[in-house]
């Protein structure tokens with residue numbers, strides 16, 4: 001019997017990560033599900049098993065060396081990997097000067113160090129197989145800077161730039177690389193950071209996690225561009241962010257991301 005392809009999704013316990021896991025199981029993948037909340041991962045694994053997928057929870061805090069080691073070991077033990085989704089992430093509220101240093105440090109670890117470490121682990125089996133895919137969930141925030149989001153925008157820009165560089169190296173190896181750049185998406189993200197964007201941003205700015213994930217997988221499967229921006233409204237916004245003068249962008253982002 002042919003082996004089912006294997007995908008690893010970080011941040012699989014909630015939001016976009018859970019939707020990726022479900023969409024990949026429906027496409028015939030087995031899964032390694034990574035997050036801190038083991039109970040939620042086990043519930044998801046049981047749900048996916050009913051669709052015929054074998055899903056293994058990997059309980060790991062990816063801001064720690066121990067959590068990264070557990071995740072790297074899961075890839076080494078499998079000895080193969082067809083798709084990596086670097087999705088785990090979080091936002092913070094408030095200006096850098098007032099933000100707890102530890103929280104900002106954790107963001108850098110999760111959005112930068114963990115993405116690099118897990119991607120390098122994933123490349124080990126992908127390179128000799130000469131196939132595979134690596135999706136990193138960046139953000140439209142990677143194209144802007146705004147008050148209250150200094151490290152969020154900076155780390156999301158790292159993820160996008162990392163993916164664009166990696167795509168150049170991986171193309172000749174047969175490995176597809178994508179930086180997925182969603183805008184506001186209905187998940188637990190904004191509740192977790194006690195943000196009020198959920199109530200403040202107009203409805204037309206919101207995406208569903210299903211639409212985000214389907215856009216991403218369709219574009220990857222089609223061998224499309226490295227950057228994936230779901231939703232026409234965000235394609236226009238990113239075009240403007242890349243082409244408008246800095247002072248105009250400043251006015252726009254101050255409005256969207258205004259903090260008290």
Ligand SMILES: NC(=O)c1ccc[n+]([C@@H]2O[C@H](COP(=O)([O-])OP(=O)(O)OC[C@H]3O[C@@H](n4cnc5c(N)ncnc54)[C@H](OP(=O)(O)O)[C@@H]3O)[C@@H](O)[C@H]2O)c1
Pocket residue numbers: 010011012013014015016017034035036037038040060061062063087088089090091110137138139140181182183184185186187188189190192
């Ligand atoms: N929602 C949006 O508006 C939006 C827009 C653009 C980009 N994004 C990006 O989309 C990605 C997914 O976010 P989401 O919207 O789906 O938010 P979410 O519902 O809050 O999910 C975040 C996931 O990340 C995991 N996670 C957080 N810290 C972790 C850690 N230290 N170690 C391991 N896992 C950790 C969480 O699991 P545990 O708590 O169980 O560890 C959870 O599964 C993030 O990278 C975010 O930056 C979101």
